[in-house]
Amino acid sequence: MKYYLEVQFTLSGPLPDESKEEIEELLKLFAEKTQESRDKGEFEFTQWNTKDNKLDITISSIDSLTPHVAVLRLRKQLAATLGKKYRVGLRGFNFVKYTIETELEDKPVKEFSLPLVNKLEFFEKEGKNYAKLDIDPEIEEDFVEKGAIERIVRRVGEKISKQHYGAKSEHHQISWYSGEKKHFTDENPTQLMQKANWIQRTNYRNQWILTPTLTTLAEALKQIMVDYVYEPLGFNQMMIPKLVDWSIWLRSEHAEGIYQGGFEPYFVVQPNSADPEYFEEIADYITITKTIPSEKLAEKVSAPIGGLSYAQCPPFWSWLQGKTVAKESLPIKVYDWSGPTYRYESGSAYGFERVDELHRIETLFIGSPEQTKEIGMQVKDKLRVIFEEVLDLEVREAKVTPWWLQQSAHEDEMDSAEDLVVGTIDYEAYMPYRGKREESEWLEIQNISIIGQKYPKGFSVKAEGNIELWSGCGGGSFERFLTAFVSQKGLDKNNWSEKFLKYIDKLPEPVKFH
Ligand code: ATP
Ligand code: MG
Ligand code: ZN
Numbered sequence: 330m331k332y333y334l335e336v337q338f339t340l341s342g343p344l345p346d347e348s349k350e351e352i353e354e355l356l357k358l359f360a361e362k363t364q365e366s367r368d369k370g371e372f373e374f375t376q377w378n379t380k381d382n383k384l385d386i387t388i389s390s391i392d393s394l395t396p397h398v399a400v401l402r403l404r405k406q407l408a409a410t411l412g413k414k415y416r417v418g419l420r421g422f423n424f425v426k427y428t429i430e431t432e433l434e435d436k437p438v439k440e441f442s443l444p445l446v447n448k449l450e451f452f453e454k455e456g457k458n459y460a461k462l463d464i465d466p467e468i469e470e471d472f473v474e475k476g477a478i479e480r481i482v483r484r485v486g487e488k489i490s491k492q493h494y495g496a497k498s499e500h501h502q503i504s505w506y507s508g509e510k511k512h513f514t515d516e517n518p519t520q521l522m523q524k525a526n527w528i529q530r531t532n533y534r535n536q537w538i539l540t541p542t543l544t545t546l547a548e549a550l551k552q553i554m555v556d557y558v559y560e561p562l563g564f565n566q567m568m569i570p571k572l573v574d575w576s577i578w579l580r581s582e583h584a585e586g587i588y589q590g591g592f593e594p595y596f597v598v599q600p601n602s603a604d605p606e607y608f609e610e611i612a613d614y615i616t617i618t619k620t621i622p623s624e625k626l627a628e629k630v631s632a633p634i635g636g637l638s639y640a641q642c643p644p645f646w647s648w649l650q651g652k653t654v655a656k657e658s659l660p661i662k663v664y665d666w667s668g669p670t671y672r673y674e675s676g677s678a679y680g681f682e683r684v685d686e687l688h689r690i691e692t693l694f695i696g697s698p699e700q701t702k703e704i705g706m707q708v709k710d711k712l713r714v715i716f717e718e719v720l721d722l723e724v725r726e727a728k729v730t731p732w733w734l735q736q737s738a739h740e741d742e743m744d745s746a747e748d749l750v751v752g753t754i755d756y757e758a759y760m761p762y763r764g765k766r767e768e769s770e771w772l773e774i775q776n777i778s779i780i781g782q783k784y785p786k787g788f789s790v791k792a793e794g795n796i797e798l799w800s801g802c803g804g805g806s807f808e809r810f811l812t813a814f815v816s817q818k819g820l821d822k823n824n825w826s827e828k829f830l831k832y833i834d835k836l837p838e839p840v841k842f843h
């Protein structure tokens with residue numbers, strides 16, 4: 330990698346002439362040390378000068394210390410030297426010009442741009458491919474300190490690799506199958522439930538009314554979860570917030586995948602002011618016209634402050650954030666069904682299996698690696714009992730690429746997914762109306778993941794006595810469970826399993842319409 334940086338330090342005042350020799354010496358020593366500490370590469374201060382309260386330094390580096398890291402170190406050394414002896418302070422620095430040339434594994438399919446990069450060019454030399462980046466000189470100092478330059482360079486390679494290989498191919502390996510089960514219908518379950526007035530679409534995209542009939546079935550499923558999973562394994566119910574601000578999605582790393590496939594949140598905005606006068610005009614307009622002046626309204630609200638619950642568990646972590654969990658409190662085992670989850674499911678309108686407002690069960694556990702792995706396996710086995718025995722569904726388990734590994738930054742964690750040390754298992758149900766079992770697409774109804782250190786690290790959670798902390802979680806929606814169930818067993822209770830019926834005292838008669 331080849332770097333060229335012109336940096337300008339701002340000083341609290343001009344440097345006295347007698348300080349110049351010292352600076353010369355400091356730079357010389359810095360370059361020598363850098364050179365000595367590495368067996369290859371070249372690092373050089375090609376020139377420097379000072380005028381008024383500015384100090385300009387030019388750095389060139391080939392396969393050696395990166396100039397911006399040199400600047401960060403130099404800043405300290407200069408401040409010490411100049412401050413003590415000459416009472417001149419360092420105010421900060423800015424880049425005048427920063428170019429980076431990096432070799433590429435692949436040639437880009439298509440040119441692209443990147444934030445904080447003013448110019449991105451690709452070229453070939455002696456059969457090799459390179460990218461040349463002009464870093465935006467306005468880049469904030471603290472971005473540089475926190476590794477933005479390194480991530481810019483890495484992002485170039487990631488984007489090219491994505492152009493060639495597309496989004497990571499979904500790893501999908503079936504690890505267990507219930508075997509064939511008896512089906513009582515091969516009709517579309519959404520249509521069946523709609524015709525029976527069990528569910529009804531609203532005016533809003535992919536949103537449904539869940540009538541008392543359907544809600545009774547959802548409540549039965551809750552009780553089944555308690556009896557088969559949560560009671561025996563010692564899980565407690567809690568209520569996780571459903572409005573999620575950016576700080577959480579930054580820590581969970583959902584934010585970096587925003588609308589890149591896998592994280593499609595609904596955004597939340599705030600009013601710019603809550604003063605009645607501020608909205609009076611809007612209120613008047615609505616009163617008179619009986620319509621919403623959407624554009625005017627948009628001017629009166631903030632940029633998104635975050636969004637609605639998407640994956641359910643990330644906001645849980647604000648509870649433990651920055652804390653050290655007592656050993657006696659581990660493992661933590663909780664579940665949440667306190668409110669809906671929202672996903673902007675793009676594409677055409679979907680059935681009840683893919684809704685924008687969904688009702689999910691989240692199962693979450695935190696503990697040592699051993700505890701986490703053990704609980705993960707226990708939950709998985711109990712879920713199997715619910716799907717296969719209680720609901721009598723034709724289902725299978727598949728090891729899949731988890732979402733957090735699909736984001737390229739985590740590619741290197743991939744192979745540990747092999748034996749679910751860290752990884753995800755999906756439960757999938759056969760949907761007879763979609764065609765033959767071998768050819769048709771099965772419906773994912775639930776997943777369970779062992780996530781390792783990701784969340785405890787992301788939210789700075791520690792455990793007493795330096796125990797390594799892991800977490801695992803799983804989610805499944807009533808919409809998916811019931812779509813899968815109706816798709817195989819239909820609406821007639823006579824065809825439902827005894828074990829399920831035991832949980833339904835009385836199925837409310839659907840309301841009829843004339
Ligand atoms: P899919 O690939 O089918 O969109 P997903 O990978 O987005 O599913 P996850 O993010 O793994 O789903 O969420 C876990 C569970 O949440 C799913 O197994 C399913 O039960 C439920 N779920 C996810 N999206 C929806 C949706 N739009 N409608 C109903 N349930 C959903
Ligand atoms: Mg999805
Ligand atoms: Zn989760």
